[in-house]
Amino acid sequence: MKLYNANLSPNAMRVRAVAFELDIDLEIIDVDLRNGENRTPDFLALNPNGKVPVLVDDGFVLWESRAIDSYLASVRPDRGLYPDDVKKRAIVDQWSYWQAIHLGPAIQRVSFERVMKSKFGMGEPEEAAIQPQLKDIAQFLPVLDADLADKDWVAGDLSIADFAMGSTFMYRQGAGISLDATPYVAKWIERLESRPSWQGALKPLMAMMSG
Numbered sequence: 001m002k003l004y005n006a007n008l009s010p011n012a013m014r015v016r017a018v019a020f021e022l023d024i025d026l027e028i029i030d031v032d033l034r035n036g037e038n039r040t041p042d043f044l045a046l047n048p049n050g051k052v053p054v055l056v057d058d059g060f061v062l063w064e065s066r067a068i069d070s071y072l073a074s075v076r077p078d079r080g081l082y083p084d085d086v087k088k089r090a091i092v093d094q095w096s097y098w099q100a101i102h103l104g105p106a107i108q109r110v111s112f113e114r115v116m117k118s119k120f121g122m123g124e125p126e127e128a129a130i131q132p133q134l135k136d137i138a139q140f141l142p143v144l145d146a147d148l149a150d151k152d153w154v155a156g157d158l159s160i161a162d163f164a165m166g167s168t169f170m171y172r173q174g175a176g177i178s179l180d181a182t183p184y185v186a187k188w189i190e191r192l193e194s195r196p197s198w199q200g201a202l203k204p205l206m207a208m209m210s211g
């Protein structure tokens, strides 16, 4: 399988980490977003949205990171990252959609303003854009914290929902997003980040950020 990837992308990170977790070998094709490699006719033929990640499995093309993770986990059902039981699966979907629609966009915007802009010389962070997102984060983080109070993983057992959620937190330190008031979230993200799959997927990004 081929993955069109960008190391800085949290959306691509969640796919690389799930592939590592499932021992699925991906041929990584890095797409330079800053040089517009995601806007070439060839790339747009794969994903008309011009976004990474994109998975190509023997001619089958799939975009949207959470859909890719569902596909990968379904290819390896024995690992249980996307359970067969309909109720368990629905809870995995619940948290994955919640991350995609509520918590993820808020943290991503703050990360963009406070981390990406300075990293790539894109100007000063816009406080006016950050403030409403911080309000959303303050509303949603306690919801996740309450969920994690009595379990190790967001849907009970380790699942693709943990990887969907975890990549949202990748830039939390630089973005100044504190987890002090949500200790169960803090413990859960440490648990996830200490997995070899997470560390393996993060390696190319760490090399870029330190360079």
Ligand SMILES: N[C@@H](CCC(=O)N[C@@H](CS)C(=O)NCC(=O)O)C(=O)O
Pocket: 006, 008, 009, 010, 011, 012, 033, 038, 050, 051, 052, 053, 063, 064, 065, 066
């Ligand atoms: N909902 C999509 C979002 C993909 C996305 O926004 N990718 C970003 C990188 S994090 C991208 O390719 N941006 C390039 C652009 O929009 O020009 C997913 O989960 O895969």
